[in-house]
Amino acid sequence: MSRLTPPALAIDGATLMQRLRELGAIGRDEAGGLSRLALTEQDKAGRDCLVRWMKDAGLKISVDAIGNIFGTWMPEIDAAAVMIGSHIDTVVNAGIYDGCTGVLSGLAVMETLQAAGLEPHCPIIIAAFTNEEGARYAPDMMGSLVYAGGLALEEALSTEGTDGSILGDELRRIGYAGSMQPGAITPRAFLELHVEQGPVLEAEGIAIGAVENLQGISWQRVVIDGDANHAGTTPTGMRRDAGLAAARVVTFLRDYVTAPNAATVATVGTMQFEPDVINVIPSRAIFTVDLRDPDEDRLRTAEAALRDFLDELGESDRVSVSSERLARFEPVEFDENLATLIEASATERNLTCRRMTSGAGHDAQMMARICPSAMIFVPSTDGISHNPREHTHEADLIAGANVLLDVARALSDAE
């Protein structure tokens, strides 16, 4: 890996912010909410805008068969490319920074190198991956997953959306079913700048996160069955209360992650009681468990601890317990050298920096399957994301883009 080039350059922050706002204006509904779901008319408009900016920067546009867009500078150089990217699709009622920051910062990096008259020793590619959010088609991170060989193209194209549409049909309809084979280019490195979407950097007053790994994710749905009985006439000792048993799982999980296992996080985000009547003991509780840990062994240990607790609960509370796996991703280790380069850039720019773990999924985790990859995080105000209130201070965004610039410059030996 290359040494870091001194930070003599700076990206054009005003243009970056202007483009973030311009792209963020595409897909506004009547109430002002932003929804640019994958492969909708709104997504097409966003893609067209991005491609126009890429062309203005003199990039060669390629689109692969899953709709990932690549803008390449210096395609004629015969060397493995540096790829910088993220996604531009959004969830419903989204913010303007998630994903777009990574794509537009990449563009800014390249324009900065161009404006400085520097030439890289390898191509630099800006990538915008299809359907990262998964809000219309499951799974999320689909474009990068297909690109990295983790999901067959045909399977992805035949995915049915929440609206009944077929992904491949929509891709053709909006004109982004490209001819390039997904995975055709193996980059020398992949870099993704992203808003943290969590509270850590802001809470600690740190400007730059050098993301060294990404949590493994385990999603389960648990169903507990007891007996619906009258809340007044059923003595405590004769109850089989599914709601109580569910509550015991919630408090168990918190106790578990508060113990020495501090790296695991556990969330019970959904909960339904049946029959859900004030004076009837719940006969059924249905809830989800979201477990995450950057270490696969610890994640498995947490899953086993939950399984054991559910087994004991069946005995102690005389309830029936079943669980179903909804999703499972192993943790991802990012490239150590890239993380070190990010830290070095931050140090040279007098930016506070810490190593950190990504709690959310990102395209970089898929690209890590095929090339050295890393992420740069910048602070999210109040940790809010997937929400119109998603915000990152302009200075933080620009600082992150400058670190991205340094690392890309070093990797491409742009002189």
Next chain:
Amino acid sequence: MSRLTPPALAIDGATLMQRLRELGAIGRDEAGGLSRLALTEQDKAGRDCLVRWMKDAGLKISVDAIGNIFGTWMPEIDAAAVMIGSHIDTVVNAGIYDGCTGVLSGLAVMETLQAAGLEPHCPIIIAAFTNEEGARYAPDMMGSLVYAGGLALEEALSTEGTDGSILGDELRRIGYAGSMQPGAITPRAFLELHVEQGPVLEAEGIAIGAVENLQGISWQRVVIDGDANHAGTTPTGMRRDAGLAAARVVTFLRDYVTAPNAATVATVGTMQFEPDVINVIPSRAIFTVDLRDPDEDRLRTAEAALRDFLDELGESDRVSVSSERLARFEPVEFDENLATLIEASATERNLTCRRMTSGAGHDAQMMARICPSAMIFVPSTDGISHNPREHTHEADLIAGANVLLDVARALSDAE
């Protein structure tokens, strides 16, 4: 109070069962479910059927201004009456025993005394109270509450139903807005035979419950507010998890009632999380708490313990907690002499019997405000009620009606 008359008589069990089935056939929907909600066409048909049977037994029919139906035997005797009753309205998708057992057993008792050629020394009145279930109009036990002076007639008549109807309009429409003043007759005693609607008698293998008191009821809705944040990116220590806080309340309540305070029962029957998404920490949890205890002081202590716990939770979990009272009834003590008479009858008939507390509300609790009152419970199979599977064995029903017969005979000095 009179001494108990030897149990030389027995009610006509076959007729009682036949009438329970016949009344239980009125209000069946296409799927076979029974719903005879107060003051509907179905309720009118049930009332008409009951009045016909009462008239066949030679009773004088009176209807009061809230629609309570009274059938009086020997109205000409100038002495305070013995009143026997319950209700014939049902919940949605009900069983056939709840309420109807008490009314039709009363009729059977009177017919048995008539058939034996006995004459009481006071009138005997069979009462069917309006809207005991409260499934269409709140509050429940409305007819007996108005009768006992606990709710103004005008207020009751202006009650708006879940279907938007006005109670007084519906009462007139079905022809049961009577001219009698509610409360006009103060009985010497009120007796109500009812299915237990709980599992205690069956579990203990006991035939007769001599109900000595009725639990006080405290209903609250609790709202806990935290922060919706990303399940992956928010460290455990930075979470304000409303769902977790709600779970702590559920387990606290069970711990509380499992401790020395065994007479209190606590139920969290309803629970909603917001936004109720698998990978978002709940920002809000809304749930209900149903607390019951036959002792007012203990019930207040339980309410205070919950209040203290909610206060502590606001601190410990950094959440906002608010609670709202939905309903509150003080415990009711039934008449000791009547309970003793019930026990004596059971003993003479070689029926197992225990003193017990009613966990549910009943018309007898309202009548207890104006005259000595008591209830007789018979076992509910599997403790099930408010359900098509509600069931009491025929032998248990008849045994209960015979105890009712003995007590009514003793109270009216029927010789």
